[in-house]
Amino acid sequence: MRKKIQLSILMLAFVGLQLQAQTMKSPSQTKLVEKVTRKGTELVIPYEKYVLPNGLTVIVHEDHSDPIVHVDVTYHVGSAREEVGKSGFAHFFEHMMFQGSDNVGDEAHFKIISEAGGTLNGSTNRDRTNYYETLPSNQLETALWLEADRMGFLLDAVTQKKFEIQRSTVKNERGQNYDNRPYGLVYEKASAALYPYGHPYSWTTIGYLEDLNRGNVNDLKNFFLRWYGPNNATLTVGGDVTPAQVVKLAEKYFGPIQKGPEVQNVKLPMPVLDKDRYISYEDNVRFPMLQMTFPSAPRFSPDEVPLDLLAEIIGSGKNSILYKNLVKTQKAVQASASNPASELGGEFSITVLPFPTQTLADMEKLVREALLEFEKTGISDDALTRFKVSYETGEINTLSSVAGKTSALAAYQTFTGNPNYLPLDLKRYKAVTKEDVMRVYNKYIKGKHAVILSVVPKGKAATVTAADNFKVDESGYVAPKDQYSGLTYNKAKDNFDRKIRPASGANPVVNVPAYWTDKTPNGVRIIGAKNDEVPTVTMLVSIKGGHKLEAKDPSKAGIASLTASMLNEASQKYSSEEIASQLEKLGSSISFYSGSDRMNIQVQSLAKNLDATLALLEERMLHPRFDQADFDRLKKQTLESIANQSTQAPVVASNVYNKLLYGEGNIMAIPSIGTTASVGSITLDDVKKFYNDNFSASVADIVVVGDTEQKVIMPKLAFLSKWQAKPVQIPADAKPATIDKTKIYLVNKDKAAQSEIRIGYMALPFDATGEYYRAGIMNYILGGAFNSRINLNLREDKGYTYGAGSGFSGTESAGPYTASAGVRTNVSDSSVVEFMKEIKRYKEEGITDAELAFVKSAIGQSDARKYETGFQKASFLNNIIRYNLDEGFVQKQNDILKNITKAEINALAAKHLPVDKMNIVIVGDKAAIKPGLEKLGYEVVEVDSDGKLL
Structure with a gap:
């Protein structure tokens, strides 16, 4: 989630607020807390806010501009609710919440939403976890049924097998986004040095591997019982709905769920550093990195906005001091400042990636000189204006989707208790002054100590900014009071059968934009x-x-x-x-x-x-x-x-793969x-x-x-x-390389935590209503959807990867068909086996009747989401003008999808999945993976990072 809440509202006019506090209760005892409408010249997101007797907050934003609905359930629990030795639980549980519940089958959540033409996901940060879906508005009841089932009927479906698979998936996510990524451990290292041992911000949301290994399924269930009650959640629904409709369904599906333990907001003091804390680590990087992090102010505090402006002046954009002094002078590739703020504190950070000819010690000196320069030059009127206009416009530019509006309401409610915080947020940004900026500079930066992290290329430990002088001190840590003993799982009692999936309403009318x-x-x-x-x-x-x-x-x-x-x-x-x-x-x-x-x-x-x-x-x-x-x-x-x-x-x-294909x-x-x-x-x-x-x-x-x-x-x-119109000769496409047989091309990356896999061949050019479009339909169930055969196998069943898929990517020129994933090193050979097994099985056996019905439903109903925002409309029109598409091409696509048969899909799979003539590229630790690859029956060819034979 962005540091600033991603707002999204319709702005036909700048309109204002009418707040009508309500104390009446409906016959069901659901309380209408407030209703916000537009009136006057202020900027607001209209909504109605309710609270169910079990404590669930329900917020509804009504917007009938597009036939879609966005549902968001935000739980006020993130990694800040975790304890020493049990890091990563909040994020782990985000994964478990997609694994089925009493009345929803394994992997069914993604299948049901995708089949309904929707998209969904979840996210976890330090302070909250949210689950959300955008789908055609006739599927509202289905979305609420799904979300309620995992809130109230999850734990009996949490098995040891699911636990182990998702633990592997989280490890893969950590490997892909942290361990195997250059600079991937920066945040983890800096957080551990900035915050006292035991502070919940001293570890990252992904958690430590040893904690993931140590945790068990009962620990995870207790975490759910403590934090996932309706009284610690906000259900926000926006789009083509009415408040009465949403409240009625919320009462039905969420109302019987029992309240959980009370949850109190946490407040902790920001750390005070007694000296600059120098820390370092070696990484597989070309550019060293210097990062200086000062403790700053929490989100929504009076000091947050001035600190944001300070960061912009020092290190954001081409008019910043760091750009002028370090980038423009060719001393650094990048130099920036930022002030990410969270619920319990903020971190004012300055990051520099110098050219290899520069030293980190020199960079620290230049950064400190830049701070002194700021003291002398201060804030110009121009900088103040740029900041205020850029902030407001940046928000307006995200105010085009119902998902954005809904997410904003949910976040404001979760962190301020006031969904209508938008006008106050805009007001505090407009009100910031030069004096405010100098005040926070003196309070948080001038003469203050920082965590100073050096990331240096492997084998160059001597090039750090300064010798390490800090180690995490565990002494004095007192474990918090136990919050998990005596928790019991009490399921809701219903007067209806939750196992029956709600019927869909009438399909919404989707209009292709007029142009x-x-x-x-x-x-x-x-x-x-x-x-x-x-x-x-x-x-x-x-x-x-x-x-x-x-x-x-x-x-x-x-x-x-x-x-x-x-x-x-x-x-x-x-x-x-x-x-x-x-x-x-x-x-x-x-x-x-x-x-x-x-x-x-x-x-x-x-x-x-x-x-x-x-x-x-x-x-x-x-x-x-x-x-x-x-x-x-x-x-x-x-x-x-x-x-x-x-x-x-x-x-x-990707580079080696393209070199081999072309x-x-x-x-x-x-x-x-x-x-x-x-x-x-x-x-x-x-x-x-x-x-x-x-x-x-x-x-x-x-x-x-x-x-x-x-x-x-x-x-x-x-x-x-x-603009002069000159004759431009576009070169004709060169003939791509031929593939005589499937081979494995291995690129060594010493000690890599994961292997990157690319499998494919040169396939088809784009055609909106021809073979290319039909091949895309064919591939959808193989590798195009979350619940595709490839992803369900490698991620959900085997736990080999964080995600795997396949697809066609042609333009006017033929483009490749590619299957890809980043996988754990120790399953590199097994992953190749599973990729090829799924592709071969689909080529030979084809699609099932149930899969074909799913594909038609999922692709067909997704039209409701295609034209909502300006960028979506622009992309749609760009394809029309680029490929000279006629006005009726969308209807032609719908007709093709509706009428395509199982036999046609199977013929396409047989034709466009040449498993015996594909390139397999693997980048990983040769010493660890080559012996297993050599046993698969393919010729293994070693190449360098430029694709040249070794």
Whole structure:
């Protein structure tokens, strides 16, 4: 969850608050606590709040703009409720809550929601755990039935086998996101040094492996009984519903669940450090890291917002001190500051990744000099304005989905007791002053001590910032009072049969967004749609070419990406910093980036500031400065990023996989970022020539979605007539490599905690209503859904991975079919066996009747979620203009899905799953995994991280 609560509300107008405190009770004894409506000029999320007799808080936001509903159940329990020796329980239980309950079968939660056309997940942080689903509004009762069943009827379904499988899954998650990821242990190391031993923030949410190994199923059940009662939860429902409808269903499904033990909010003092605590560790990284962390203020405290502003001035964006002093001067690849705040405390952190030629000790010195510079220069009026506008606009830009609105209400209720905290939150950000910032600087940073963490490449322990001077001290720790003895599991008594899954209401009517098309005199195609739910405009500019153009001269591979980076810098009129400042004050963003066959520009603006934003877009698009200093810095950063790829197993796996699929001589076999040799040869003149030759109106498309109309936006885009339309020759696709038989290609990564697996072949180009679309339907049950055969096998049944799947990824050019996962090292060979077994079985035996019905239902009903936000509409329109799709293609897809037969699916599987002609790429610890791989019957070929034979 973002540090700032992710707000989401409709903003047809800035409207205000009418709070009607209610004390009446309905006949069912459910209390209406308050009703908030729009009135006046304030900004609010309308809702009604109720409390059931068992203590469950129910919040309902009514929004009929789209036929969807979002259900969120937030429990006020995270890792901060855990104890020494039992870390990771809250997160572990998040996994267990998806494993079935008395009336919901094993793995059925994902299946039921997916089959209903919905999406779902859960998340855990220090302070809360939430479970949520977005689905068509006719499935509301099903969602509430599922959530209530795991709240009140879970524990008898928690078996030792499920416990062990999910313990393996959590270990895999830790391996993937912490142990096997560069800098993955930074947060764990810094937290243990910052907080006293036993403080619940001194460990991470994922927990320690030894605690996961030590815990047993009864420990986990006790954790549930203590914290997962309705009186420690908030049920928030938003979307195409009514309060009366939601309350009635909440009473039915949640009302009989008994109240749990009382839960009190916790308050702990922030740690006070008596000296700078230097700690360090070695990691498989290229860039060393310096991180300085100062204890700061909790979330929603008066000091939180000024600390946020302080972090922005010191280290956020191109106008920050750290960027100016460290990044711009080519001393560091990255340098930033942030102030993440949680319920029990905050952490003001400064992080620097220097170039390998710099020392961490020098970085610490430069950071301290930057702090002194801030003391002297203070806060400018410009910085204050940028911060306030950027904050409010950043929130507005997320205010487009019912999920966002619902999540905001849930979080505000959980942490403040007031779902209507949005106006207060906005008020405190608007009210922050320069004096506030200097006050918190003096209170938390100036002359204060920090945890100073050094992460250094393996074998370079001597390069730390300073010698370690701190070790965790367990003395003085007093275990808290036992909260788990005497807990009993008392199931609810019902007057209905919970085993009967609720029937769905009538299918909602889903309307494909209406759109318009136009064209500029110089050939730029434009497609647009009005979306006035939020007062913003989103633009996507797509220029054909990208990495594919580099086939003309592969010795300059990476030039498209470097050119896009240069277009994010200075224009002829403004410096990069000036453009960044203007955009922040407008609440806008403009970003250039290059992909495999497109260069793209993404523009986001408040509707009222669109003219000024487009003026800056014109500057960057048509009048780039191409400054030599900017080029030198970006080229150096690119070269270091290329060198750094060897430390990232997933990147290595994907690069080697592409090299094998496309083959030598194919530009797509080279990463779009380029190679050390190719980027090293690129000059600024090369970039200018690439821009002049290929950045052309003749190969450009534009998508416009937002609070504007065709007749309004087209005159604003008149500047595009100045964009020269030049002939751009897009190279033809080179023939990919052939695969004579399935082989394993092994890349060594010493001591890797996990192995990265990629399996596949070169398959199909995109076709919205042809073979490609049908093949996607075929693959859905094999590897496209959470409850696909591949994921259920490798994750849920075997516990080998945190997640596994497969899919097709074609564009105008044929793209690969890929099955992939990160798996535990000791099951690398077994994982390959299971991948290939599932693919082969599906190819030979095909789909079952039940699976086909599931696929049709899941894909067919998902349309309700496709067009809700501006970005979703923009992506939809982008496909229409890119692939020249006709207006009726969605209906054609629906007809194909409805009528596709089991025989057709089976024929597609037989045709498009050539198990005997696939590449298998594995990046892992050769010493540990090669012997097992050699026993599988495939030829094992060793290659380096560039895909070259060893």
